[in-house]
Amino acid sequence: MIRVELVKLARRPRNWVSLALLCGLPVLVAVFVVVTHLVPPPGQGPTLLSDVLSSGNLYPAAALAIVLPVFLPIAVAVVGGDSIAGEAGSGMLRYLLARPVGRARLLTAKLVALVVYVLTAVVLVAVTAYLTGIALFGAAPVTAPTGGGTLAAPSPVAAAATSLSGTAVTPAGLVLRIAGAVAFIAVSMLGVGAIALFLSTVTNSPLAAALGALAALITSQVLVTLNSANAVAPYLPTRYWLAWIDFFREPILWRNIDRGLAVQAVYVVVFLGAAWAHFATKDVTS
């Protein structure tokens, strides 16, 4: 069944369009930046974007920061929301279950397909951004400032193995850090995916499920920025979304990364459990 779901995922033109859009946005941003040489100052605009002018090596990180807040969650919510509701809407759910495909098995296959989609999306964004970065900005070595600042490429003048502000990061080290960020972001998306999957078992409309998951995210985003909601902030799904930036600090700050993973794990377990409980006992009348 997992193979069937992967084939369906791959043979759906819409999924490829969404991946192309995800990869295209950072490329578009890179082109604008390289043409105008205007970047937002550090601390404003997409994270790390200010650093890429001096080293294209960092562009995958900047690209992830560009797609993370809106584009990536939308894509994940659409694929997750489509998983069961889409089958119900097209009338295939009854035929799959009568084949028979066990309900738990179907749900598992859908989850695996969703995880594969998320990983593909994040890795593809990172890879295309890396190539774009090298091509447009060049590959200067990257240094890590000590004392909590994010990594930075040294100015061309100080392009030595070490700089005053920090220690040099080897290319292999940088790849590892990017891989860590990619993995963390993929896990962060699973929370959204699990919510969308659960809603997908509740409604027969893929659109409603996707929008419901996005509504949950927007609520979370609003509450995260609200001081008076500080008490619940650590439990919100988007609270630690940006913690992947900590992979680019020297030394890597694991505290928020760990918490982010834990929060996502809780959301995944709770919503997958709810999805299973609801789907296993549901009358399929679509």
Place this chain on the structure above:
Amino acid sequence: MIVTHGLTKSFGRFLAVDGVDLDVREGDRYGFLGPNGSGKTTVIRMLLGLVYATSGEIEVLGERMPARAGRVLPQVGALIEGPSAYPHLSGRANLNLIDAAGPGGRRTRKARIAAALDQVGLGGIDNRAVGKYSLGMRQRLGLAGALLRAPRLLILDEPANGLDPRGIRELRDLLAGLSAAGTTIFLSSHQLSEVEQLCSRVGVVDRGRLVLQDDLARLQAPTGRVVVRSPEPGRVAAALDGEVARRDGDTLVVTAPDAAALNARLVGAGIPVSEISPERRSLEDLVLSLTTASADRVDRVPRAAVPAEEAVAHDQG
């Protein structure tokens, strides 16, 4: 093959299926009839484990459903409320996915799909996406999906939908052939003439209850009357005075146990006879007498009307 005891399903306060005791035997060609909204589809969905019964027991192929769905359903082919397919894929790709979803080896898949497509008359289908198929082609593809694993039991909900008269004839021949080869067929249909020509047994549901379940041959046994058509109906009526139950133009319904004897009498009296045959109840009359209005018909209730009694006149003749 299919046995249910007191099968009941309520959706909230709406009682969709009420104490249905189905009995479908091996080798039956069972016609499942009833007005729209009478609960046929809900029963079919419960047989397949899609909808869970509120109470009652279901046995399919001798095993409990839905508990043993994993063992029962691989031997069942189903067409449920019209065919479905992924519209952006070809018919063959659709069958490939649906076959791969269930149990069954990968090596024989291609041959199985080719055989099923041949059976429904789509053997030469190209790689067009199903979204561009006609209604009849989709129906045939849905049937091919039901036939994929040479099932012991076929459960078909309105299999003739969307087919033209020739397609319906082909479907009937296909099902008759499968039945002759030992497949049990359970089909629901509105097309009573189709059921009449194909089925050996019928069950009729009305408002969630099974109001009749019997062999078709017994239901359609001669009524003890004979239909006579003659160019001189007046002479027939005069000759058979007192035995004529009804007269309609040149056609007379005569109370007589034997058509051949009546024919000999008329011819002996020198009365020309153009048609003569024993009267049989048509399935249509039977079903209409057993069922109430379709649930898709909503009449205006007169203001001072008293709610109709539950009792339905069961005029079984």
